[in-house]
Amino acid sequence: MTTALDTTSPQPVKRRSRPSRREELLRAAAECFAESGYTAASVRAIATRAGMQAASLYCHYPSKADLLIGVHEIGIERITQAVREAIHTELPPWERLEAACTAHMRSLLGGDVFFEALMRNVPLRTDPAYRAIREMRAEYEALFSDLLDDLPLPADGDRRKLRLMLLGAMSWSFTWFSADRDTPEDIARTFVRFLRQPLDA
Amino acid sequence: MTTALDTTSPQPVKRRSRPSRREELLRAAAECFAESGYTAASVRAIATRAGMQAASLYCHYPSKADLLIGVHEIGIERITQAVREAIHTELPPWERLEAACTAHMRSLLGGDVFFEALMRNVPLRTDPAYRAIREMRAEYEALFSDLLDDLPLPADGDRRKLRLMLLGAMSWSFTWFSADRDTPEDIARTFVRFLRQPLDA
Amino acid sequence: MTTALDTTSPQPVKRRSRPSRREELLRAAAECFAESGYTAASVRAIATRAGMQAASLYCHYPSKADLLIGVHEIGIERITQAVREAIHTELPPWERLEAACTAHMRSLLGGDVFFEALMRNVPLRTDPAYRAIREMRAEYEALFSDLLDDLPLPADGDRRKLRLMLLGAMSWSFTWFSADRDTPEDIARTFVRFLRQPLDA
Amino acid sequence: MTTALDTTSPQPVKRRSRPSRREELLRAAAECFAESGYTAASVRAIATRAGMQAASLYCHYPSKADLLIGVHEIGIERITQAVREAIHTELPPWERLEAACTAHMRSLLGGDVFFEALMRNVPLRTDPAYRAIREMRAEYEALFSDLLDDLPLPADGDRRKLRLMLLGAMSWSFTWFSADRDTPEDIARTFVRFLRQPLDA
DNA sequence: AATGAATGAGGTTTCATTCAT
DNA sequence: TATGAATGAAACCTCATTCAT
Numbered sequence: 001m002t003t004a005l006d007t008t009s010p011q012p013v014k015r016r017s018r019p020s021r022r023e024e025l026l027r028a029a030a031e032c033f034a035e036s037g038y039t040a041a042s043v044r045a046i047a048t049r050a051g052m053q054a055a056s057l058y059c060h061y062p063s064k065a066d067l068l069i070g071v072h073e074i075g076i077e078r079i080t081q082a083v084r085e086a087i088h089t090e091l092p093p094w095e096r097l098e099a100a101c102t103a104h105m106r107s108l109l110g111g112d113v114f115f116e117a118l119m120r121n122v123p124l125r126t127d128p129a130y131r132a133i134r135e136m137r138a139e140y141e142a143l144f145s146d147l148l149d150d151l152p153l154p155a156d157g158d159r160r161k162l163r164l165m166l167l168g169a170m171s172w173s174f175t176w177f178s179a180d181r182d183t184p185e186d187i188a189r190t191f192v193r194f195l196r197q198p199l200d201a
Numbered sequence: 202m203t204t205a206l207d208t209t210s211p212q213p214v215k216r217r218s219r220p221s222r223r224e225e226l227l228r229a230a231a232e233c234f235a236e237s238g239y240t241a242a243s244v245r246a247i248a249t250r251a252g253m254q255a256a257s258l259y260c261h262y263p264s265k266a267d268l269l270i271g272v273h274e275i276g277i278e279r280i281t282q283a284v285r286e287a288i289h290t291e292l293p294p295w296e297r298l299e300a301a302c303t304a305h306m307r308s309l310l311g312g313d314v315f316f317e318a319l320m321r322n323v324p325l326r327t328d329p330a331y332r333a334i335r336e337m338r339a340e341y342e343a344l345f346s347d348l349l350d351d352l353p354l355p356a357d358g359d360r361r362k363l364r365l366m367l368l369g370a371m372s373w374s375f376t377w378f379s380a381d382r383d384t385p386e387d388i389a390r391t392f393v394r395f396l397r398q399p400l401d402a
Numbered sequence: 403m404t405t406a407l408d409t410t411s412p413q414p415v416k417r418r419s420r421p422s423r424r425e426e427l428l429r430a431a432a433e434c435f436a437e438s439g440y441t442a443a444s445v446r447a448i449a450t451r452a453g454m455q456a457a458s459l460y461c462h463y464p465s466k467a468d469l470l471i472g473v474h475e476i477g478i479e480r481i482t483q484a485v486r487e488a489i490h491t492e493l494p495p496w497e498r499l500e501a502a503c504t505a506h507m508r509s510l511l512g513g514d515v516f517f518e519a520l521m522r523n524v525p526l527r528t529d530p531a532y533r534a535i536r537e538m539r540a541e542y543e544a545l546f547s548d549l550l551d552d553l554p555l556p557a558d559g560d561r562r563k564l565r566l567m568l569l570g571a572m573s574w575s576f577t578w579f580s581a582d583r584d585t586p587e588d589i590a591r592t593f594v595r596f597l598r599q600p601l602d603a
Numbered sequence: 604m605t606t607a608l609d610t611t612s613p614q615p616v617k618r619r620s621r622p623s624r625r626e627e628l629l630r631a632a633a634e635c636f637a638e639s640g641y642t643a644a645s646v647r648a649i650a651t652r653a654g655m656q657a658a659s660l661y662c663h664y665p666s667k668a669d670l671l672i673g674v675h676e677i678g679i680e681r682i683t684q685a686v687r688e689a690i691h692t693e694l695p696p697w698e699r700l701e702a703a704c705t706a707h708m709r710s711l712l713g714g715d716v717f718f719e720a721l722m723r724n725v726p727l728r729t730d731p732a733y734r735a736i737r738e739m740r741a742e743y744e745a746l747f748s749d750l751l752d753d754l755p756l757p758a759d760g761d762r763r764k765l766r767l768m769l770l771g772a773m774s775w776s777f778t779w780f781s782a783d784r785d786t787p788e789d790i791a792r793t794f795v796r797f798l799r800q801p802l803d804a
Numbered sequence: 805a806a807t808g809a810a811t812g813a814g815g816t817t818t819c820a821t822t823c824a825t
Numbered sequence: 826t827a828t829g830a831a832t833g834a835a836a837c838c839t840c841a842t843t844c845a846t
Contacts, residue, residue, distance in 0.1 A: 021826085037325060039240035043820055055822080056827045064820065122376060124238065124321075161391045164377055165370040172369030175323060190362045195395055222809080244837060256839080257810050265837070423830080439727065441642035445816060457818080458831050466816070522727070524778060526640060563793045566779055567772040574771030577725060592764045596798055624805080646841055658843080659806045667841065 022060050024050045026074055027113070029067040034116035038068055038123075065129045068121065072129075075114035076136045079107040083143055093150040098192045100147055105170055105184035109177050119174045141167060166191065223261050225251045227275055228314070230268040235317035239269055239324075266330045269322065273330075276315040277337045280308040284344055294351040299393045301348055306371055306385035310378050320375045342368060367392060424462050426452045428476055429515070431469040436518035440470055440525075467531045470523065474531075477516035478538045481509040485545055495552040500594045502549055507572055507586035511579050521576045543569060568593065625663050627653045629677055630716070632670040637719035641671055641726075668732045671724065675732075678717035679739045682710040686746055696753040701795045703750055708773055708787035712780050722777045744770060769794060 019027070028049035032041035043064050047054040061067050086103035087096050108115045123130045144167060148159045169191055177187070220228075229250035233242035244265050248258040262268050287304035288297050309316050324331045345368060349360045370392055378388070421429070430451035434443035445466050449459040463469050488505035489498050510517050525532045546569060550561045571593055579589070622630070631652035635644035646667050650660040664670050689706035690699050711718050726733045747770060751762045772794055780790070 035325070035327070037238075037240060039238060042818075044818085052826095053828050054820080055829075058821070059826055120325075124236075126236070158391055161388065162395060164374070165392050165395060168373030168376070169366040169370040171376075172373050173365070175369070175372075176365055187362065190359055191366050194363060194366060243835075245835085253809090254811055255837085256812075259838070260809050437727075437729070439640075439642060441640060444814080446814085454830090455832055456816080457833075460817070461830050526638070526723075528638070560793055563790065564797060566776070567794050567797060570775030570778070571768040571772040573778075574775050575767070577771070577774075578767055589764065592761055593768050596765060596768060645839075647839085655805090656807050657841080658808075661842070662805055 021050070021052075022070075025052075025057060025060055026067065026070050030071045030074070030113040030117040033068065033071060033121050034113045038064075038121045065127075068123070069129050069132050071114060071117050072133045072136055075112075075118040076140050078112070078114060079104065080140050080143065082107045083140075087143075087147065093147070093152065094192070094196050097144075097147045097151065098189060100144065101166070101170065101188035101192055102185050105173070105188040108170065108174060109179075109184040109187075116174065119171060162195065166195065222251070222253075223271075226253075226258060226261055227268065227271050231272045231275070231314040231318040234269065234272060234322050235314045239265075239322045266328070269324070270330050270333050272315060272318050273334045273337055276313075276319040277341050279313070279315065280305065281341050281344065283308045284341075288344075288348065294348070294353065295393070295397050298345075298348045298352065299390060301345065302367070302371065302389035302393055303386050306374070306389040309371065309375060310380075310385040310388075317375070320372065363396065367396065423452070423454075424472075427454075427459060427462055428469065428472050432473045432476070432515040432519040435470065435473060435523050436515045440466075440523045467529070470525070470531050471534050473516060473519050474535045474538055477514075477520040478542050480514070480516065481506065482542050482545065484509045485542075489545075489549065495549070495554065496594070496598055499546075499549045499553065500591060502546065503568070503572065503590035503594055504587050507575070507590040510572065510576060511581075511586040511589075518576070521573065564597070568597065624653070624655075625673075628655075628660060628663055629670065629673050633674045633677075633716040633720040636671065636674060636724050637716045641667075641724045668730075671726070672732050672735050674717060674720050675736050675739055678715075678721040679743050681715070681717060682707065683743050683746065685710045686743075690746075690750065696750070696755065697795070697799055700747075700750045700754065701792060703747065704769070704773065704791035704795055705788050708776070708791040711773065711777060712782075712787040712790075719777065722774060765798065769798065 025046070029041070029046045031049060032046045035041070036045075043057060044054045046067065047057040050057070061070065082103045083100050086099040089099075091099060108119065123133050141163070144163050145159070148163050151157075151159075153159065153162075170188070173187055177184075226247070230242075230247045232250060233247045236242070237246075244258060245255045247268065248255040251258070262271065283304045284301050287300040290300075292300060309320065324334050342364070345364050346360070349364050352358075352360075354360065354363075371389070374388055378385075427448070431443075431448045433451060434448045437443070438447075445459060446456045448469065449456040452459070463472065484505045485502050488501040491501075493501060510521065525535050543565065546565050547561070550565050553559075553561075555561065555564075572590070575589055579586075628649070632644070632649045634652060635649045638644070639648075646660060647657045649670065650657040653660070664673065685706045686703050689702040692702075694702060711722065726736050744766065747766050748762070751766050754760075754762075756762065756765075773791070776790055780787075
């Protein structure tokens with residue numbers, strides 16, 4: 001009857017492709033994880049924010065940990081796409097890196113709760129969700145490995161550490177970023193410049 | 202190499218006695234916070250690890266949050282002293298910065314649970330311990346501001362962002378550091394070199 | 403004598419079903435509050451008496467204080483209705499007052515745990531439930547204000563103090579009442595007579 | 604050396620017959636019992652208010668229940684003496700009763716925490732302190748029995764119920780008394796007048 | 805007389821999850 | 826798909842009391 005994506009079809013069609021219950025749930029979870037952290041966020045709070053009872057949540061996700069994975073999936077997917085788009089065009093290597101970083105920072109600091117949830121909830125090695133999330137992150141970070149491979153570095157340039165430094169510095173920014181003093185774009189540009197100017201000279 | 206960083210010893214030698222109950226408690230708390238995170242770590246687990254009942258813990262600290270503050274105090278105090286010692290000698294600015302970073306990384310990644318607890322538990326803005334901890338961190342980071350002020354940078358060098366980049370990159374390293382592949386000293390040296398080579402040329 | 407005061411029946415016949423869990427819970431709470439006092443009565447004991455786990459109690463009432471309010475609501479509702487019924491008929495003013503007092507005492511001393519809980523747990527001014535309960539009591543006592551207004555008193559008769567004296571004397575009776583020596587009806591009759599007739603002949 | 608009543612004699616004499624530790628403790632206990640009720644008042648709070656550690660309290664009183672008894676002893680002793688003094692003079696029976704009631708109310712509502720503690724903490728029958736306190740109260744109330752015996756009542760005047768009514772009404776007044784609207788003396792006078800004079804004109 | 809430390813019991817409440825409906 | 830009720834575990838913390846010093 002309706003589109004294949006309409007997961008709420010059993011109810012009379014209200015509005016076209018409104019966020020499904022699962023999506024609402026993930027958003028609610030992201031908000032709670034971002035605000036309180038994974039452990040402190042309660043399933044009840046997430047369900048309430050999504051407009052349902054805690055028990056109903058389990059119709060959609062089998063556990064709290066799966067919500068965290070779901071949130072990460074969305075977050076990583078979004079930021080991956082943002083960065084992919086940014087480096088789609090033809091550009092010199094350093095400019096491509098800068099474009100990627102700009103997209104990265106714009107996503108991370110743009111107020112999207114999915115990214116806040118992402119940053120604030122790096123899972124512990126003992127967490128059951130650890131592996132799944134680590135793999136997603138690794139895949140994303142591979143994008144930057146590629147960008148760095150294209151860079152013309154001196155022979156002793158340790159590209160792995162360069163990537164870790166750049167991504168780490170950007171990741172940590174959620175800790176000190178203040179929209180009053182900084183813009184995501186400026187941070188990205190400045191960080192890249194710090195690295196580039198010597199090496200490029 | 203040196204023993205100055207042996208964090209298990211009861212600090213600068215204040216009292217000769219065996220570590221006091223408070224110190225044992227802080228160490229137990231640090232271990233638990235490092236392993237499980239602040240929220241997931243239970244007061245009972247901390248007390249048990251310190252060899253007492255949960256109720257006894259409250260003879261020494263009035264709440265779990267105060268334990269977190271205590272852990273941060275020790276951690277910050279130790280790393281501050283380590284860095285202070287490292288920059289005590291007369292050195293050219295870049296070398297002093299590198300010495301500081303080396304000390305910083307050596308502390309952070311040296312396996313001291315107080316630092317692991319520190320890094321894994323950046324408090325949320327809503328946390329009652331947020332203010333207290335933020336101030337401690339700020340005071341520590343001021344050390345690096347001073348070091349950066351001494352650096353001969355070009356006019357447009359944004360020293361604040363440089364500091365944030367360097368410290369952020371180092372902070373994030375607890376996320377990916379593996380003693381098999383890296384050494385703290387090497388990371389510090391490499392990160393500083395990345396920033397220096399252009400600017401110093 | 404009558405069955406109107408059978409406080410175990412599920413009230414005016416609202417639903418036919420066996421007493422709901424909420425009602426069982428309130429009764430259990432009333433029993434515990436009557437036996438041990440509000441503070442000393444534990445949520446666990448209340449839940450156990452109602453045949454459930456302490457945690458399950460919170461499906462029905464959000465806190466212990468709300469149980470106290472609920473118990474008061476039922477108690478006040480019952481005694482209000484008993485008094486209302488007693489004064490429903492046409493009677494001379496003093497006889498109506500006596501009828502009201504008889505109903506009042508019969509409720510209070512008839513062994514209903516809800517009234518015992520009521521009397522033994524006048525909340526402190528600092529108690530969060532204080533306001534709610536005070537208002538209920540005030541509404542009930544207004545019934546007596548009306549009855550006293552109908553009394554043909556001399557000009558200097560302080561009707562407020564008269565009400566407070568009468569109600570106070572009756573309230574305090576739960577302190578000394580012994581079913582062996584007294585009947586609720588006799589107490590009521592005697593108290594009203596003391597006020598009505600001249601003792602100083 | 605000092606007076607026999609100086610229970611703190613081992614310490615160098617500071618001030619003459621200042622409240623002994625036991626007295627301070629009783630006063631602190633009375634305050635706490637009056638504010639929070641016996642059960643909710645904690646030994647720790649009492650000790651703190653008396654300027655000592657909880658453990659030190661046990662040097663003076665062997666248990667919390669003994670503090671309650673001690674508070675009652677003082678309270679009953681004080682009010683007994685107040686009433687005794689009031690009825691010491693030669694007066695007609697009704698005037699003597701009024702004088703006693705005035706003294707009673709003045710004590711009860713005069714802001715003395717010992718009386719507030721007394722009224723707010725009628726022990727339950729299951730309380731270990733129940734018997735001891737009940738006996739004290741009975742002895743005090745015997746004073747009123749005597750006064751009532753002197754009253755010229757009609758043949759059917761039930762003196763026991765009269766006493767219970769009068770004392771009960773006065774006891775309950777701590778529940779509604781407001782220094783803004785009432786004075787203890789006026790309450791006493793009015794209550795006695797209600798009994799003495801015919802209201803049913 | 806005083807106390808710091810300790811304790812076992814127990815307080816209220818929240819947790820993630822299950823299950824019958 | 827949704828939920829109300831339930832649960833066992835566990836959360837943080839406070840309790841009255843004890844004891845060695």
